[in-house]
Amino acid sequence: MGSALIKGLHRSGKHTVTACDLDPDALESVADYVDHTTSDVSEASAADVVIVAVKPDIVGAVLSDLDLSPDQTLLSIAAGVSTDYVEARTDANVVRIMPNLAAETGDMAAAVTADGVTDEVRELLDDVGEFAEIDEAKMDIATAVNGSGPAFVFYLIQAMADAGVEGGLEEDDAETLAAQTFKGAAETVLRSEQSVDELIDAVCSPNGTTIEGMEVLWDSDADADVAAAVAAAEERSEELAAEFGSEDDE
Template sequence: MKLAIIGLGNMGQTILEGILNNNILAAEDIAAADKKFAAADFALKNKYPEIHFTSDNKEAVFEADYVILAVKPQIFSQVLEEIKALSADKLIISIAAGIKREFIEAKLSQNSRVVRVMPNTPALVGEGMSALSFADDLAEKERLFVKKVFKAFGRIIEVKEEQMDAVTALSGSGPAFVYLFIEALSDAGVLKGLDRQTALKLAAQTLKGGAEMVLESQKHPAELKDMVTSPGGTTIAGVASLEESGFRSAVIKAVSAAAERSEELGK
């Protein structure tokens, strides 16, 4: 089995290292293409000498059975055009936001198969959330390979193609919203007398711990919130303030705006 990865930005490198660190494929079975390959400071070629690195997308794809497209939506069509003639009988795995499977299939050979995946940036620290959208006729061994790759740096979930814009907005863009909340929490801590590093550590660990409570306890967030919220206490005073400021509404509007932008990118 041969794999090509096109695009070695943060996510492309994360996918590559997840595959190697979990022994999913041997380095000599991987080709990776990126225009940065020719740069003197391109460290990956020294770190993984067995990988076939190239700046030519067609060269990387030539012998591959699986191709992961980890390039930005703005150059996605250009890359599809480059590899079209070589895409027959290959499984194409796209992580591009907003780009529909139907669009990708139309740009490639009729015999190619397409999987859409929406990972997010916490994958860089092994805590990613990746949503996978498979075509109904995809072979089980192909599904298992894709699942194994994206489990290598976090959790996975299967969704329908028509749900991918919502996924992109929620878990793809969501980390940015979380970082804003962490920053705001730490700013509040500083306002009330904490030093910046202490406030930031308290805020970040609180978010991380709260997320683990949701995932591990399988309780509804409202139930977990009620466990913290004592009658007449400090927490309910803060919750009331958030509600008065339209916190829920602001978050819902942010995700909706991101989803609409994802839809625009796919047109």
């Protein structure tokens, strides 16, 4: 996720980015997309915004090495790690975010805790996609929708592409058509003032091809199965948060 954000910010051309990691291979993998690489965490003290993109179990150790001031902002993307936990370990303004890998292409969907968000953070997130400001209590469901969601969409794209191949399309052509259709439909939802139901109606001509396919979906459990996948991801996010909280209390 860290490298995806780096590549997305580089793509925007609006930011000076320094990558910090103790792993030289990790730094080498993003060297072409940053202005500077370092293994010296103290260099973070010179940044306006510091992004902590590490596994939850090492957040505490990383924060203990950071010496940040109140006029800096720290963005945490560690799943299950509360804002309270981070705030207790830094003087910086803390904002928790849950982005996704599409940040790399500027198409990220991110959830961000409403408390502490600054215009500077909004501008940064705008440069790599779309975001929604939410209450922190809703971060588990947001993690399921936009954090885990790309995998669910990849699954559906593959299902549509496979159907195209079965119908005679070449594999590459079917994948292109299915993926671009999802991309175009998603963009339409974001830009249109119509509801999703209204957009479906707009595509479904009476006695046409689309309405025949939609009748199959409406009669199926597809919507319930998607909801179940989201619920399972949300439950796991809650479990991870509880596990992290238990470790912190020990």
